[in-house]
Amino acid sequence: MKISLLSLFFLCFSIVAIAQTATLSGKITHNSGQPMDGATVIIKELNRSTMTDDKGRYEFKDVKYGSYTLLISSVVSEKKTQNINIDSPSIVFNIKVKENVTRDLQEVSIAGKTEKRKMETSGFAMSIIETKEASLRNLTTNELLDRAVGVRVRQNGGEGSPIEYNLNGMSGSTIGLFLDGIEISTYGSSFNLNNIPPSMIERIEVYKGVLPSHLSGNYIGGAINVIMKKDASANNITAAVSYGSFNTYRADVSALYRNQKNGFTARASGFYSHSDNNYEMWGKFSKYTLPGGRIVRNYRTKRPNDEFETIGGRFEAGFTNVKWADQFFIGYNISDSYKQIPHGITMTKPYFGRFNEYQAHVLSLNYNKNNFLLDGLALTVNAVHSRRSTYLEDTVSLKYNWDGTLLVKNSEGPPETYGYSPGMGQQGVAVMSNIERKISNIRSNLAYTIVSGHRVSLNHKFEQSDRNDQDLLIPERSKWITLNGLTTNIFAMNYEAELLNGKLKTNIFGKYAIYKTDQQRTISELNGLLNYQNTSTTRDNKGFGGTLSYEAIRNGFLILSAEKSFIMPTDRHIYGEPENNLLANPNILPELAINYNLGGRYNFNTTNQHKFSLYGNAFWRNGYDKIIQQTRVDPVIEGRENQVEDIQVTQFVNLSKTQSIGFEAEFN
Known part of the structure; x- marks a missing residue:
């Protein structure tokens, strides 16, 4: 815990200050009761955030008493807003997140989509490669790519040999390689996709053929865009x-x-x-x-x-x-x-x-x-x-x-x-x-x-x-x-x-x-x-x-x-x-x-x-x-x-x- 200089000063003179703060914790689950792993929880008024673990649990410490708004979001479900009042030293607040379901008089229909689903049905011939499994295993980014349909990674020789990416038969200069939307070639030949551990990657976008305008460049065969993790809610x-x-x-x-x-x-x-x-x-x-x-x-x-x-x-x-x-x-x-x-x-x-x-x-x-x-x-x-x-x-x-x-x-x-x-x-x-x-x-x-x-x-x-x-x-x-x-x-x-x-x-x-x-x-x-x-x-x-x-x-x-x-x-x-x-x-x-x-x-x-x-x-x-x-x-x-x-x-x-x-x- 960080202790301010002012607190140290008061401690030296044995002056005790009592602050009304609390610990907020809980569990986030789907409607089915399944824990939501990797969801982001934000206290809007304090601009504080954290991420749920594999059991769906979250925790905030040293939260001052008061009324707050919790924002819950995840790539596998819709966003949710929840109001909460902090008025005791320990608050356990469990939340169930709707799975994008709306009801009318006759049927239950899927109304919302995950971010992955939205991108894959946006009109581009593309797919999303998720890296959660690879981050827990000894896989390189290129090995992960080579398992995707329509993608072939060819390396002529051992470590350090030239690597060629092939998307549906198109390769070489027709294929763009991006790191957060910037050509990876800008970083030099000593920095490539194999140097990026999957644990640091949020997702890999593979476009085959037509590219969105934000990836405009000298590419007609498609592109591989590696998106690094941006969620900084958990140290x-x-x-x-x-x-x-x-x-x-x-x-x-x-x-x-x-x-x-x-x-x-x-x-x-x-x-x-x-x-x-x-x-x-x-x-x-x-x-x-x-x-x-x-x-x-x-x-x-x-x-x-x-x-x-x-x-x-x-x-x-x-x-x-x-x-x-x-x-x-x-x-x-x-x-x-x-x-x-x-x-x-x-x-x-x-x-x-x-x-x-x-x-x-x-x-x-x-x-x-x-x-x-x-x-x-x-x-x-x-x-x-x-x-x-x-x-x-x-x-x-x-x-x-x-x-x-x-x-x-x-x-x-x-x-x-x-x-x-x-x-x-x-x-x-x-x-x-x-x-x-x-x-x-x-x-x-x-x-x-x-x-x-x-x-x-x-x-x-x-x-x-x-x-x-x-x-x-x-x-x-x-x-x-x-x-x-x-x-x-x-x-x-x-x-x-x-x-x-x-x-x-x-x-x-x-x-x-x-x-x-x-x-x-x-x-x-x-x-x-x-x-x-x-x-x-x-x-x-x-x-x-x-x-x-x-x-x-x-x-x-x-x-x-x-x-x-x-x-x-x-x-x-x-x-x-x-x-x-x-x-x-x-x-x-x-x-x-x-x-x-x-x-x-x-x-x-x-x-x-x-x-x-x-x-x-x-x-x-x-x-x-x-x-x-x-x-x-x-x-x-x-x-x-x-x-x-x-x-x-x-x-x-x-x-x-x-x-x-x-x-x-x-x-x-």
């Missing part, structure tokens, strides 16, 4: 440690604190992961070169030079449920990772001594307020500024076998290795480079409820990235490297309506994007002064679409969505990533897509304890100038141009036209 600390094969271990910890009196809230989390990734491998590309040059294929050996290590922390402080903000947080993220590179795009030859390091420093601001300035107006602002660096080193020129032994040139006599080759590395010319990126990302949403069931929203996304490539091996060359910048502005507007007593829901939206690239190229040097050439290119695109949800029968919904959208090339598409063997393509074009989704959802409510749902969705996607990652067909080794195994680099290019048709279904 807590969680931690997890795991160990697995190949010397793999993970650890994460998170903590939350809220001062119930003034609303001050602090959240912190940290993670650490390590793996040697030294699993056994064999196959066409796993080969052993005998002395003299003879090659033995399908050579079994442990995978070498593939160690991965990452560490990071996330800190946030602010206020929740205060008069001027529902949520206000200022945050700082830091992450660092080390990744050895065992080979190029294919396993043509082993690399030893080639590695990269990533580091990111991220400042963030989150503000949310309902009834902002006037009733019905809501403002949400998410802003992130990051400084990221990517270091790549490859200066070892020796030649190795997959087992780490040096190649021997001669088959007879004393072994003779190839030795060092000045100026060379494992993958061609020696490299020691660093890429500095400064990225600002601001998303803002202003929504106004005109009348009940009619809402209009304005959305704006601003993103600016500045990239500075540095040659650390020969610094003199850095001044001849082109400086690159990219600025994107996306404006979106949507109108939502509920008609026919809420049976029909529509959402019409449009967006307009302006995309600008800037380059500063050094063209000459005279008397120590550099002459630059500045070039800028501006493109714009328009998109529009809509969704419809109709409750054709009780608990049965018809869901339709359609969209014409686009993908504007990103920093990665245009300027490449040397550390990942990705070449630049400054001439890449935007991708256009037309998407259609038609589906349905039916909920079987047999009893309060047993509920089932059936979901199905058909999709048809058409892409034009589709952006894909393609291996380069340029010769890598002279005289062996046609051997695919020698390809070491990739590049983003445009395909003229693509089409994807499919169907998905789920029963749970």
